[in-house]
Amino acid sequence: MTGQPAPLWLKLAAGAGLLFLHVPLLLIFAYAFTTEEQSYQWPPPGLTLRWFEVAWNRPDVWQALSLSLRVAAISTAIALVLGTLCAAAMARFRFFGREAISLLVILPIALPGIITGISLRSAFNLADIPFSFWTIVLGHATFCVVVVYNNAVARFRRTSASLIEASMDLGANGFQTFRHVILPNVATALLAGGMLAFALSFDEVIVTTFTAGQQQTLPIWMLEELVRPRQRPVTNVVAMVVVLVTFLPILAAYYLTRGTDTVAGQGK
Amino acid sequence: MAEAAAPLPQPAAGPRDGPLSRLSDALWRRPRVLLVLLLLPPILWLGVIYLGALFALLAQSFFSIDEFSGVIVREPTLKTYGELLTPANLDIIRRTVLTAALVTAAAAVVAFPIAYFAARYARGRWKAVFYLGIMLPLWSSYLVKVYSWKLILAKEGILTWALDSVGLLWLLEAWLALPGVGGNSLSTSPTGTFLVFLYVWLPFMILPIQASLERVPVSMLEASGDLGARPDQTFRHVILPLAMPGVIAGSIFTFSLTLGDYIIPQIVGTSARFIGLAVYQHQGTAGNIPLAAAFAVVPIVIMGLYLWWAKRQGAFDAL
Numbered sequence: 001m002t003g004q005p006a007p008l009w010l011k012l013a014a015g016a017g018l019l020f021l022h023v024p025l026l027l028i029f030a031y032a033f034t035t036e037e038q039s040y041q042w043p044p045p046g047l048t049l050r051w052f053e054v055a056w057n058r059p060d061v062w063q064a065l066s067l068s069l070r071v072a073a074i075s076t077a078i079a080l081v082l083g084t085l086c087a088a089a090m091a092r093f094r095f096f097g098r099e100a101i102s103l104l105v106i107l108p109i110a111l112p113g114i115i116t117g118i119s120l121r122s123a124f125n126l127a128d129i130p131f132s133f134w135t136i137v138l139g140h141a142t143f144c145v146v147v148v149y150n151n152a153v154a155r156f157r158r159t160s161a162s163l164i165e166a167s168m169d170l171g172a173n174g175f176q177t178f179r180h181v182i183l184p185n186v187a188t189a190l191l192a193g194g195m196l197a198f199a200l201s202f203d204e205v206i207v208t209t210f211t212a213g214q215q216q217t218l219p220i221w222m223l224e225e226l227v228r229p230r231q232r233p234v235t236n237v238v239a240m241v242v243v244l245v246t247f248l249p250i251l252a253a254y255y256l257t258r259g260t261d262t263v264a265g266q267g268k
Numbered sequence: 269m270a271e272a273a274a275p276l277p278q279p280a281a282g283p284r285d286g287p288l289s290r291l292s293d294a295l296w297r298r299p300r301v302l303l304v305l306l307l308l309p310p311i312l313w314l315g316v317i318y319l320g321a322l323f324a325l326l327a328q329s330f331f332s333i334d335e336f337s338g339v340i341v342r343e344p345t346l347k348t349y350g351e352l353l354t355p356a357n358l359d360i361i362r363r364t365v366l367t368a369a370l371v372t373a374a375a376a377v378v379a380f381p382i383a384y385f386a387a388r389y390a391r392g393r394w395k396a397v398f399y400l401g402i403m404l405p406l407w408s409s410y411l412v413k414v415y416s417w418k419l420i421l422a423k424e425g426i427l428t429w430a431l432d433s434v435g436l437l438w439l440l441e442a443w444l445a446l447p448g449v450g451g452n453s454l455s456t457s458p459t460g461t462f463l464v465f466l467y468v469w470l471p472f473m474i475l476p477i478q479a480s481l482e483r484v485p486v487s488m489l490e491a492s493g494d495l496g497a498r499p500d501q502t503f504r505h506v507i508l509p510l511a512m513p514g515v516i517a518g519s520i521f522t523f524s525l526t527l528g529d530y531i532i533p534q535i536v537g538t539s540a541r542f543i544g545l546a547v548y549q550h551q552g553t554a555g556n557i558p559l560a561a562a563f564a565v566v567p568i569v570i571m572g573l574y575l576w577w578a579k580r581q582g583a584f585d586a587l
Binding site: 005006010011013014017018020021022024025027028031039040041042043078081082083085086088089092093095101104105107108110111112113114115116118119120121122123125126138141142145168173174175196199203205206209219222223226227235239242243246247249250251254 | 315402413425426520
């Protein structure tokens with residue numbers, strides 16, 4: 001902005017910072033191909049594709065993956081509805097208690113996850129609700145709302161009120177206006193928010209350890225492997241696949257909200 | 269109390285039949301009803317499920333556990349909070365808060381150059397590189413990130429190898445020999461725990477600093493230069509004070525996330541406990557929900573004070 005080139009120390013510090021952020025992730029890719037089974041030896045003594053096949057044939061990995069995908073899909077659907085409703089209300093109306101509601105939406109992400117987790121768990125115990133697929137979804141949807149909300153509210157604010165008025169003047173009713181004017185305007189923001197919510201749910205482990213019974217989502221499977229390693233090379237392969245899978249929605253969300261003011265991942 | 273944000277004209281007269289149209293008209297005439305309909309589902313969900321659970325937890329921190337039978341006594345008492353003040357538990361709280369503070373300070377130092385470069389100098393393609401370069405690690409799997417550090421810090425891992433190749437292994441060994449920060453290997457030392465915390469929460473510090481720096485108008489920097497300030501003086505007296513709300517906003521995340529985490533100290537570090545781990549163990553194996561609840565109140569209170577202070581410093585505008 002100043003038109004001057006950056007000082008050398010700043011270039012070095014910023015570059016080193018980015019390297020610090022990315023080298024660990026790149027290392028995951030290298031370890032997925034190592035032939036070493038017992039330790040974390042570097043450099044790898046040899047390279048192999050064998051562990052991809054072993055991981056592919058592990059039913060527990062597939063079950064965990066399938067549970068994670070189902071939980072993330074349903075939590076995202078719930079969060080999309082709740083987050084959009086809330087964003088529409090907050091962007092269009094000024095009312096008493098508005099600040100309190102924005103705090104309420106952010107609270108599940110502002111307080112440490114362990115507090116959300118233990119609150120839900122003790123509430124399930126008090127209410128005699130058995131742990132199931134739905135208790136996991138309940139927890140995930142709660143903290144996914146804020147991601148959808150953040151993306152949607154920014155877009156709603158920029159959707160000009162005169163567009164809505166014009167639609168009404170031309171004879172459309174509220175529902176037609178929503179379907180043909182508002183929805184196309186906010187669609188990409190909702191898609192981006194939905195994808196980030198999906199990524200958040202897919203990756204969540206802290207709340208899930210409290211709201212899952214015997215079921216294993218993929219992060220819970222991973223946690224088990226970290227605490228009590230069984231077959232390290234399989235963990236390496238799964239870790240690499242997880243990194244690749246979470247990159248895709250982030251890149252997609254970036255391209256969908258590019259050129260707008262929304263910072264897609266802000267306030268995770 | 270409700271009113272439409274912008275005064276809208278009456279819709280034009282026209283053919284308006286069917287129940288949907290009539291419903292639409294009714295909602296248009298009564299925006300308050302529409303507001304209630306919009307807000308009801310999210311408020312019910314968050315209010316009942318989330319706040320309900322939170323208050324149920326807080327209420328239980330005023331119960332106590334019978335030491336002999338292990339049964340929870342449902343009578344209001346402050347006995348459980350008294351247990352928090354035993355030396356062992358105070359030690360856990362002190363260790364957690366100290367680590368959170370160190371992680372926050374280190375994250376601010378490492379994050380600032382990245383945020384500064386991204387906000388002031390990165391243009392075009394580099395802007396995208398920095399944006400994705402911060403977003404991808406932020407959104408990558410938390411457990412995979414922790415796992416990658418287990419690979420890095422292991423005795424046979426890449427860090428030992430790299431230091432050995434440049435002949436600096438003695439430095440690592442000297443550091444590990446230090447009491448308080450060292451240990452058997454980096455992955456079983458407090459230094460290891462610190463590094464993983466720093467890595468995992470760093471993007472949460474970069475983003476708010478970058479946002480606050482991007483809002484500093486160039487004309488202010490030019491004015492500072494015109495008034496005779498050297499670049500380092502402009503940085504100290506203009507840029508840094510304006511970036512502080514961003515630093516404080518970022519510190520809310522790094523501090524809160526470190527306070528509540530119970531997975532990282534379990535996987536990398538000594539067996540010394542943190543608040544999160546204490547909460548987890550008290551509610552799980554020990555079955556002492558009241559003490560777990562009282563422990564959970566500690567980060568809530570600390571974060572409450574912190575947020576109050578941060579709001580006074582104007583940090584919320586930088587979020």
